[in-house]
Amino acid sequence: MSFFENGIKAKVMSTQLIIEANVSKKTLFEALEWSKKFEATFSAYNEESLLCKVNQNAGLKPIICSDEELELFTKALDMAEASDGVFDPTVGALSQGLYGFGKKSAKIPTYKELQSARKLVNYKNLIINHKEVYLKEKGMKLDFGGIGKGYVADKIINYLQTKGATKALVNVGGEIATFGKRYNIALKDPYSKGNLAIVKTLQSPLCISTSGDYERFIASKKNHHILDNKTAKQNHYYSSVTIIQNGIDCTLLDAVATIVFNTSQEFLKDISQKYGVAIIAVVESGEIYFENFKSLNIEGVELFAL
């Protein structure tokens, strides 16, 4: 982050966190500290984290959480219920347990292994009681990779607003929330290092989230990291989906991006209306689908001509 800008840039949750806002540096560092605390609590790679403790005690005993910690478990479960399991935070048995995305031991599991582990993916066995979280089946694992970054973006934006920010941009590894200023948000082209388009915002709050198969995969994009919980395999409907919504709810958008990625094109309109979001979906042939943009209050979308 530039010496000249009121912002901060850091590496958190294995990704870039960028915050620009008209608040003090102290407030920016407090937001950074909060995000580091979040990472320590919900990291799937830190065995001391709350998330790992819940996973380690699956089928054994509930783990006590604070109200603040419980909020993300609850939001993840709500999204799972609303999507009838298309988004499912218990996908960890597949993503972490079998594939090992993000680990050195990442591998492509056998069909038999996948079918066996698939039974452990079921949000209905995630039990949240008052201040306790419990996974009913031994071997179940939570993975908040499909919702965590959006949640962090929301919390940081909320924190900045409580500190008096009237304009801000928060970018948590591509989960972006803005308000108070016109921003140009580019959508990465899944087939090159360049960008595909620019969303030109107005001053009103806006969130953008993207999921795609072109960054995290094992051996080839065929084995990308966004798993279909029903089949334990990868879908290839799209190369990239971007979800946009006025307001600040990156948590929702982060999860909806996963849902859309696992939903065929004929249902794009239904999903966009159900969640009140606009969708830009890029398919392998290079075609781009735009859905529900009439609902958006933005200046426009500029497709790169060069």
Next chain:
Amino acid sequence: MSLKYLLISFMSLLLLEVSTLASSIKDSVSFGVNSYNDNADVQVYSPTLALFKKVSHEWMVGFSMRIDAISAASIRNGANAGHVDAVTAASSTEDALYDDIRYAPTVMATYDDGENMLSFGAYYSSEIDYIGKAVFMNYVRQLNEQNTAIGIGIAQSFDTWNPVYDRELPKDNRNETKIDFSVNQLISPTFSMQAIYSYMYSEGFLSSPYHYVLQDNIAKFENYPDTRVGHAFALKGVYLLDSANAMNFSYRYYFDDWDISSHTVNIEELHDFSSKFTSGIRFRYYTQTKSNFVQDIGSYQVNDAYFATDYRMSAFDSYTIGIPFIYRLDSGDKVTASIDYYQTTDNEYIQSWYGVNNITAVFTTLSYEFDF
């Protein structure tokens, strides 16, 4: 890529230091960190290491390493830094904190018999879209009981573009030749002058692969002539005002066949506050005319041979003001530091590309040097 010039400046400083101090140089190590921050969202943090070792009475070898950790909107956001505030993308395996890291080692050797000093070496730099390779040689002959010195320096670079964003270039090389002729003269015990003539020749792809002209009816990447020939004349002086004050000053005039001409004035006053601590102030003024192919924004025609949108092809002035610090420890070790503030005049090309009226930057250096 423009950061390459930081490296060249660093190399020039290294050569200057060796040229000046060759016969008295000792085995030494220095390490430090430099930084550059500007309002166009470019930040560079550069750890440096330099090692000089005498291998005989006449011969010395040196090695330096500079690592530039670069954060730049132009890399992160897809070329047009002023146009994009952020990029939304799929979750990556491991996002790096910096957008690019450049490694730039330099090796060199120096022969000095008291009357003749020859230095030569090579440097290599590697960054995300650019490989820089160069060899250089500098010869200085002492005359007139060492009151006069004449020198010649030659540097040749063989650089290669490898642009990101699938940009295909008409050619990918960029070669530069630089030849310096210099005369040093001790005018009096307290005043010395140096005159330098430099010849510069560049060929290859000389524009940025990413900057482009965007008008209602035109979308064209920058395109400059394939060659550039420049000449520079410089006068430098060091004047000891008294036992505690010294003044460095220089003037440089440059012109080339792109019709860019420039004047650069440097002046620095150093004061010994004690036997250990020296500080002062320095000021630099730079002004240049525009190239003969840059046009007003919005006035390019589709059939134009050349397109330019980089402000360095336009007319602009810049100012730099800085404060150097030198602290000598009892052990003989030395700590040097500096901070400089840079600002250009308002410029419509800067406004168009970066979204700010002018470029302002702060650069700092900090190093620790000791003999061994």
